[in-house]
Amino acid sequence: MTIFDEATAVTRRGEGTYDARPDPRFAMVAPGGTAPPAVNGGVLIATVLRAVLDSSAHPHPVATSATFLRVARLEPAEVQVTWLKHGKTASTAHATLVQEGEPVLDVTVTTGTVPAGPEAAAAAGPARAADPARPLRSEDLHWTDAPPPFPPIEECVDLGVWPGAVAQGGAAGFAAQIQVLFDPATTGWRRREPSGLPEMRGYFRLREEREADAYLLALAVDGLPPVAFGLGATGWAPTVQLTWHMRGVPSAGPLRVAARSRHVGGGWFDEQAEVWDAADRLVAQSTQLARVGRGPVHGPADGGRPG
Amino acid sequence: MTIFDEATAVTRRGEGTYDARPDPRFAMVAPGGTAPPAVNGGVLIATVLRAVLDSSAHPHPVATSATFLRVARLEPAEVQVTWLKHGKTASTAHATLVQEGEPVLDVTVTTGTVPAGPEAAAAAGPARAADPARPLRSEDLHWTDAPPPFPPIEECVDLGVWPGAVAQGGAAGFAAQIQVLFDPATTGWRRREPSGLPEMRGYFRLREEREADAYLLALAVDGLPPVAFGLGATGWAPTVQLTWHMRGVPSAGPLRVAARSRHVGGGWFDEQAEVWDAADRLVAQSTQLARVGRGPVHGPADGGRPG
Numbered sequence: 001m002t003i004f005d006e007a008t009a010v011t012r013r014g015e016g017t018y019d020a021r022p023d024p025r026f027a028m029v030a031p032g033g034t035a036p037p038a039v040n041g042g043v044l045i046a047t048v049l050r051a052v053l054d055s056s057a058h059p060h061p062v063a064t065s066a067t068f069l070r071v072a073r074l075e076p077a078e079v080q081v082t083w084l085k086h087g088k089t090a091s092t093a094h095a096t097l098v099q100e101g102e103p104v105l106d107v108t109v110t111t112g113t114v115p116a117g118p119e120a121a122a123a124a125g126p127a128r129a130a131d132p133a134r135p136l137r138s139e140d141l142h143w144t145d146a147p148p149p150f151p152p153i154e155e156c157v158d159l160g161v162w163p164g165a166v167a168q169g170g171a172a173g174f175a176a177q178i179q180v181l182f183d184p185a186t187t188g189w190r191r192r193e194p195s196g197l198p199e200m201r202g203y204f205r206l207r208e209e210r211e212a213d214a215y216l217l218a219l220a221v222d223g224l225p226p227v228a229f230g231l232g233a234t235g236w237a238p239t240v241q242l243t244w245h246m247r248g249v250p251s252a253g254p255l256r257v258a259a260r261s262r263h264v265g266g267g268w269f270d271e272q273a274e275v276w277d278a279a280d281r282l283v284a285q286s287t288q289l290a291r292v293g294r295g296p297v298h299g300p301a302d303g304g305r306p307g
Numbered sequence: 308m309t310i311f312d313e314a315t316a317v318t319r320r321g322e323g324t325y326d327a328r329p330d331p332r333f334a335m336v337a338p339g340g341t342a343p344p345a346v347n348g349g350v351l352i353a354t355v356l357r358a359v360l361d362s363s364a365h366p367h368p369v370a371t372s373a374t375f376l377r378v379a380r381l382e383p384a385e386v387q388v389t390w391l392k393h394g395k396t397a398s399t400a401h402a403t404l405v406q407e408g409e410p411v412l413d414v415t416v417t418t419g420t421v422p423a424g425p426e427a428a429a430a431a432g433p434a435r436a437a438d439p440a441r442p443l444r445s446e447d448l449h450w451t452d453a454p455p456p457f458p459p460i461e462e463c464v465d466l467g468v469w470p471g472a473v474a475q476g477g478a479a480g481f482a483a484q485i486q487v488l489f490d491p492a493t494t495g496w497r498r499r500e501p502s503g504l505p506e507m508r509g510y511f512r513l514r515e516e517r518e519a520d521a522y523l524l525a526l527a528v529d530g531l532p533p534v535a536f537g538l539g540a541t542g543w544a545p546t547v548q549l550t551w552h553m554r555g556v557p558s559a560g561p562l563r564v565a566a567r568s569r570h571v572g573g574g575w576f577d578e579q580a581e582v583w584d585a586a587d588r589l590v591a592q593s594t595q596l597a598r599v600g601r602g603p604v605h606g607p608a609d610g611g612r613p614g
Contacts (some may be wrong), residue, residue, distance in 0.1 A: 062547070062575065062596060063374070063547055063548035063596045065372035065374070065415065065548060065550055067370070067372070067391075067399050067415050067417060069391055069392040069399055070392065084374075084376055084410050084413055085376040085377065085410070089574075089598065090547060090598075092374050092376055092413065094401075094413060103391050103392070106391055106399065106401060106415055108372065108374050108413055108415065108548075110374060110547055110548055110596075112575075113573070114573050114575070115572060115573040136603065136604040137601070137602070137603060137604065138535070138538075138539075138540035138542055138599045138600055138601060138602055138603070138604050139574050139599060139601065140604075141535070141538055141540055141571050141572070141576075141599055141604065142571060142572045143505060143538060143568070143570070143571040143572070144569070144570045144571075144572070145567075145568070145569045145570065198450060228445070228448070231445075231448055231450055232445075233445035233448055235445055240369070240370055240397060240417050241370035241372060241415075241417055241550070241552075243372055243548070243550040243594060245548075245575075245577055245594075245596045247570055247572065247573070247575070247577070248572070248573070260452075261450070261452070262451070262452045262581065262589060262592060263450070263451045263452065263554050263589045263592070264448050264449060264450040264451075265422060265448070265449045265450070265451070265554065265555070266420070266421050266422040266554070266555070267396075267446050268369065268419075268421070268552075268554070269448075270552055270554070270592055272579075272594075274569065282569060282570045285569060285570070285577055285594070287550060287552075287579075287592070287594045289369060289370045289417075289552045291396065291397075292445045292446060292448055293445055294444070294445060294446065295444070295445055296443065296444060296445070297443040297444065297445050297447075297448065
């Protein structure tokens with residue numbers, strides 16, 4: 001059992017009630033200690049998903065929408081699961097991570113089934129050609145846009161522990177559990193020379209040997225530093241709302257995570273991420289709304305692209 | 308009072324309880340009558356938002372996440388609102404649209420404040436130049452990516468009523484209330500000559516004269532035909548989950564809505580939309596996961612771009 005599996009474990013206590021415990025090994029603190037220590041949000045979402053999938057008739061969390069209400073403390077927590085609908089294709093549950101009677105994380109999950117490998121009916125053309133007598137049905141449709149540009153993994157860089165990924169007392173926390181090999185084009189902020197573009201790309205994996213699955217995807221979609229770092233805003237950037245879709249069961253090998261923002265303003269920024277597996281399949285997508293972290297902006301000297 | 312305002316009206320009955328009524332004037336039926344008549348999802352979300360904002364300390368729904376559980380009937384409904392957190396910058400409510408004791412639409416809304424007009428501190432450069440002694444703070448940050456390409460409005464086309472936007476008995480329903488002037492590049496499906504690209508773009512407005520606001524944005528983010536139409540799949544495509552972010556108060560004038568998909572497969576497709584106002588500001592963003600509608604695929608002869 002890996003540390004990640006231990007950190008996201010839940011124990012069924014009764015009908016729709018599970019015990020959990022935010023794990024200090026995935027803790028993060030704000031740079032300069034400006035906020036209380038927190039546990040990585042993706043780890044908390046994975047914990048809630050374990051409780052939901054425990055009683056789901058469908059195997060995959062196809063749509064997960066999470067709102068972060070309070071900072072999770074390193075204390076016992078309870079996950080409460082209520083099913084809103086049981087369907088043939090999809091079922092939906094509402095789940096809450098609760099600490100000391102207060103909701104910490106509010107999650108709605110729709111479970112269903114996603115493909116576990118390259119899809120048989122590749123596209124309109126081939127399917128038609130194989131059996132021209134059989135009209136193509138929309139269930140057969142398969143279409144994917146181009147993947148984001150990625151340098152080869154050997155050109156990517158390990159930044160080690162980054163601001164916001166360290167635990168209390170300077171212990172490595174979250175960053176000690178995962179490894180991100182960054183596209184060097186998105187790492188200027190580490191030298192106080194941000195690129196001026198709110199984007200982040202990297203190869204993502206747990207440091208321990210472990211197969212990628214839905215729980216690890218929940219970690220990966222929010223596993224890179226905030227894209228606002230690319231604009232020089234390296235303060236604590238709390239996620240308010242995160243929605244992610246599981247689109248396929250990931251194959252073995254490192255995951256590629258590409259995140260970018262479309263708009264930063266009014267103290268808010270969006271972050272849209274995609275996770276591609278080693279077989280070049282889009283396996284997860286996410287969008288989140290976060291607060292721009294308070295604090296000074298470091299560079300860029302050239303001002304970036306004004307809005 | 309416009310038909311849209313009437314159709315989304317709620318009446319407070321008690322603490323956190325509101326009466327509503329899905330309006331036949333925004334009804335839609337599946338092509339070929341393969342599903343019961345439904346009310347447009349954006350209208351239902353706007354209805355729920357009215358109930359949430361009625362008791363919100365903050366003016367704007369900055370993050371709304373909605374899961375569609377059942378088809379809303381044209382009968383009385385109740386909106387139940389529970390506040391999960393009241394914060395200085397943002398507050399979060401959980402709300403449910405209920406009919407006959409069953410949840411129809413499950414929504415989590417975070418309210419806050421978004422800019423109402425061009426932002427003062429435009430970007431790093433100017434802000435720094437204005438007062439070089441004052442270090443730029445991340446709250447001042449403003450950055451926007453390039454808008455999607457749009458033809459001039461006079462080159463766009465009104466398709467009238469499209470499949471899926473008609474009400475029972477052939478009445479115009481939803482499509483009689485709104486006008487979309489489509490980018491002609493995204494209208495081939497109407498002639499059974501789909502472009503082979505899952506995208507849709509159009510200028511969007513109510514047919515009645517009415518200012519754009521949060522409620523109209525809730526309609527606009529899901530106001531175009533499903534992007535799967537662009538692949539020739541013009542069957543009923545039910546939205547399972549839709550999340551949208553309000554990023555600015557829209558200025559007067561037509562809204563531009565651009566939607567596209569990144570991946571269609573396993574019977575699911577994502578649809579990501581942006582709404583830009585006439586002053587060229589990104590005012591809303593959405594992402595949804597929907598089922599590919601059942602039924603035959605019409606064209607494209609060239610097979611589109613295989614995934």
